[in-house]
Amino acid sequence: MKQHLHTLFNLRAESDGMFRSYERYRCQNGHYLVVPVTHLEADEIEEMSLLGEYFVQKGDQHIAAMVKNKRGEIVSKAEEQLFVLLRCPYESRKLGYPQAIPEELAKFHQKGRRITFPIQKLVRIGQWKSMWEKRIDQMEQFWALKTKDHPMELFEKLFIESFPYYVGLTENAIQYLVDTEMDDLPRETDYGTVCHHRFSYDCWSQESLMRLPTDWVFDHPSRDLVEWIRSSFNDEPQRSEHYYQFISNYENVQPLSSFSWRLLYSRLMFPVHYLECIESYYRTQDEEQKQALTEHLQNILKRSHRYERLLSDIHGLIGVRRRGMNIPKVNWI
Template sequence: MLELLSEYIDGFQGSEVTIDGMKGYRLDEDCFFIIPKSASDKRYFEQKAVGEYFFQNGFTRFAIPIVNKQGDLFTEFGSQPYVVMYANLSEEREYTGHGANLASFHQMGRNYPYQPSEAVAYGQWKQLWISKLTLFDSMFQQQYNERPVSRFQRLFIDTYPYVSGCTENALQYLQEAESEQRFDEGDGGSFTFQRYSGQVQKQMIWPDEIVYDHAARDIAEYIRGLLLQPDSALSEIEQFLSEYQSIKPLSIFSWRLVYARLLLPIHLFDYLETGISSRDPEFTFKGYVELLENQPEYEQKMRTFFADLGLDAEALHIPVLDW
C-alpha cells in the first residue's frame, strides 16, 4: 500500500505505524493512513473541510482526508477507491485538563463558519431514540415469537420490557427538557463524537467519529462511563465538570439534556445489539448480566445525580426521576 502514497508524495520513506488499530506510515511528525472508501463523496469532502478547520485552529491530531497530485480526494488502487488521511503527531502539546480540552473543542466547533449537512444529530434525539426503540421492539417481537435457543435470547425476552420502559422515561424527560427556556449561546450545535470516551485526549481524532450535535452528548457519555464503574469516584466527575465549566458553564437546558441522555439505557442497548447480531450471542451474555446486576446502583446514582454534584435541582426547577 505504500505504493499508493506515490500518488500523493514523491519518494516517501516513512515507517509503518499503528494507531487505534489503523495501520499507516509515519515520517517524523507527519502520518498518513490509507483507508478504503466507505462513505459518500459528500461525507468525505465535509470531513476534509471540518478537519482543516480544526487543524488550522490548533487541533493538529485531527486526521484529514487529503487530495492526490491530480487534486482528487479518492485514488483507485486494485479496482478499489481509497482515501488518504493526514495527521500531525507533534508531541509538544501544552497540557490541558480533560474537561477544559473537550470544552475548547466544543467551543471551536460552535464557531465553524458553515452549516454541516453530513452526520447531523442536533435537535434529532427524540426521532433517533424513537427509531431505536421501534427497531428493538420489532426484534423483541420476533424473538418472542420464536423459540428461544440461547441463554442470551431468553434473557433478552425477559429484560427488554425493562429496557423499553427506561427508554420511554428518557423520551418523556427529553420532551419536557426541549421546552426549557434557560439556554445560552453555548447550546448551539457543535462537533461532538458518536460515542465519546475521551477522544480529545488521545493521539488521533478520526473524522468518521464526528457528529454535529449538542455538546451535552459528549458530556453525558463520558459521565455514563464513570457511573457504570462500580467503584467510580464522584471526584472524577466533579473534576471533569469543573474543568469543562471553567471554559463554558452549562446552562440549565444543557444540564437537562445531559440528564435525559443518561436516562437513555444506551449501555444496555449496546449489549443487546451485539448479542442479537453475533453468531455467538453467549459471548455477550455475561457482560449483559453484569450490567443488569449493576442497574439498580446506576438508577440510584441518577436519583441523586444533581445533589451529588452540588446542584439543588428543586430550587433550580430541574425535574429528577425517582422511579
C-alpha cells in the same frame, strides 16, 4: 496497504503499529492513519473533511487532517475496503494533569460553535427524540419476533428478559427530553457544535490530544459529556463524584445552562450502551465477537442497579451545587 499507499498517494510507508484500532504508517514526511469509512456516507465524509480544515485554519495543532489521493479524492479503495488517509499532526501535546481533557473539550466546543459554513449530513442536534423513538420502535419489533422463537442461546435469553426494562428507561429519557424542550429555553452556549459520535478516553488518550475528524458529528455539547461518563462507567465504574468532577472541570472554561444540564440528564438516561450491544450482536457473524458481546451484555445487566444509582447521584449533585436551576427528578430513581 503499503503498496496501495504508494499507488494512491505516492507515499513510501512502513508500518508503525496501531493508534486506537487504526493502522499507523511512517513516511519520511510524517505519520499517517488508515481509517475505514465503509459505514459512512460520502457527504458525511466531505463534511468531516471541511470541519478538519476549519480547525486547522483556526490554529488547532492536534487535528489529523484528511489527505486526498492522486486523483483528488478524499475516499480511497483498497481490496474492496473504503478508507480515508489521515495525516497525524507533527506534535500532539501530552496531558499534564487530569483536568486537561474536559477543559480542552470545552475549548474545542467553543471553536466548533463558531463555524460559518452549513452542516447537514452530520447534524444530530434537535433530532434526539425522533432518532431515539425510531431506534427503540425498531428494536421492539425485533424483540417481539425473537420472543416468539423461544431462543436457547444465552445472549438471546438475556435480551428477551431485559428488554422491557430498557424500553421503560428509554420512554423516561424521551419524556424528560420533551419536558426540557417545552419548559426551558436554550442559551447561546446551547448552540450546536462539533462533537464526537462517542466521546471517551480512546478519542483523546492520556498520551495525546490528537483529534480525528472521522469521529465527529454536529450536536449539542452535552453529548460529549454524557458519552464520556457512559464510557468511563462501562470500563470501570467509579464514584458519581468522579463523573461530576469531569463536568465541573469542563465548566471552568464553559459553564452549562439549566437547559444543558437537563439535556445531559435525559441523554444519560437513554440506554444507548445497551442498545448498541444488542445491535452489534445481531450484525456480526464472528463467533468470538458474539461471545465477547454476550459477556458485555452480562456486565451491563449486572451493573443496571449501579447505573440507576449513578442517575440518582448525578441528579443529587446537580441539585445541591446548582441551586436555582429547575432540574426535575425522575420519581422512580
